[in-house]
Amino acid sequence: MVNTNLNIDIHHVTRVEGHGNITVNVKDGKIEKCQWSVVEAPRFFEAMVVGQKWDVLHHITSRICGICSIGHTLTSLKATESAFGIKISPMSSKLRRLAVHAENLQSHTLHVGYLILPDLMGVGSVIPLASSHPAEVNIVVGLHKVANQMSGLVCGRTTHPQRLIPGGFTKYPTKDELKALRDKLDGSWGDITTVAKLVLSLAGKLPNFTRETEFIALTSKDEFALYDGLIGSTDTESAPVERYLEYTNEYLVPESTAKYAKHARKSYMVGALARINKNYDRLSPKAKEVAAMFNLKPVCHNPYMNSVAQLVEIVHSTEDSIRIIDEILADNSYNIKNTCVEFKPKAGRGFGGVEVPRGILFHDYTYNERGFCEKANCIIPTNQNHANIQHDMEALVPQILDKPKPEIELTLEMLVRAYDPCISCSTHMLNVKFKE
């Protein structure tokens, strides 16, 4: 029976980063309100880099987000290098691709394992899952640990990288270290397969919802674009990152503190599903096998499949990392002392675009002749997805009004979680209460 009168007010959706609300009001069978609103305080990180010198911008922006700190660092470095005309070495370029893979593995493993599996297994969080399915959760924890070790080796830290600098790296890993990492990655196939089979066994619980939209992601004819490429769309021609403002078209809405974005349609989606929809042909062979297990083919317009797309990218990042490491190990010219090219700061504007776990991230800096930042703009993936979440809800709610209220609430929360939004990653202060 259709709910003729319904009031849903989910204040602060759980298992997402930051604060977002879902409101649905139905009266006499008519949907009067259906709204996704971001209530997080606006962030002013761009203002914090203005007046700062080129050699600290990537360190500052890496602190914006604990889970995308590698992505913010790389995007920041690309913007600075673009402004100064720096061309990093082919080896640095390979190692930066490993850094992107490391972060993808960290973030996707946590999102699929900690935040999505509880929905599919009908529990409130990963904590009860650790008691009911300790073997599976331990596998997820183990995969996350390998990804952390990879980040530590390539970037110098698991979070907030130190080795990545304008012009290259402060330090390369040794071949022995890379060989050990390769062995760990190669040893993780069994665990990845277990997780994939577990998600597959539960995939029937992912809502079968489709709404056609535009997908935007970096794209390249040479590779599954993550570190480098043109801005690509499933609707339009591609363009260089310098033209990102033509794609993002940010605007304000009264119900949210975050900016929204649109391009060829009224909204677009970024993230793992957008990348696979745009660049499916360039996925690694094993990643394509996993995509086929889930019947994930481009162009998939079901946003709930973003979590499956993340799983496919876990496979891709593992396989491609092994390929990159094999190339480095076979390179007799690999020199751990030749890590950074020389350059001189100069006045100019530079642009960076990198695919981070939640989608395409843009940094845009203007430097003066002394190498101090005079203007900055950062457009994060989650802001690009807000409008798409809103339009998904507007299309979805009428289709599920005949469901019980708790099921409607869960379906809407799962929709938001599927986007893996990072509304705020800037505060975590402890509240201490004394035990009675």
Added chain:
Amino acid sequence: MHSTAIIGVGNKLMGDEGVGIHAIEYMRETLSSPQKRESQAPSRDPRFHGDDMQFDLIDAGTGGVTLLHMFEEYDRVILIDCADFGGTPGEVKRFDLEKVSLTNDDSQISLHGTSIAGILELGKRLGKKIPKIDIVAVQPAKLDYSMDLSKECSLSLETIATVAKGLLR
């Protein structure tokens, strides 16, 4: 195998929220010269020593769940963090983890936030090694978009270092 670590957590872009990181940086500058070890993991600062003690100093930022893996490597951890315990701004207080309950604004595991309570509960249920943990908490004066500490928390850095090192004796 490392045995002891002082770990600072927080976000340096949010004023006093980053006091844990500022404290680690303060200790790096003021403690005895580090002795570099070949086996040092790249994510850590070289092991520090002073007053016959040796410990790792770790800037864990807002790495969240990553702490679970860090905890596994130690027998003893001193965690420095900004905390609202109803004190005066800049006040430093040591908490025994077993005698307080910790909550974030959500009782959820978060990717970015350092949900210490959730991480510890997860570790316990999975049978992970949990070290003895003390928290050195610092009452903030201001939490806003700034890379600077408040005057109150800046003046507390020496006390934080003294309290943290004192717990290792």
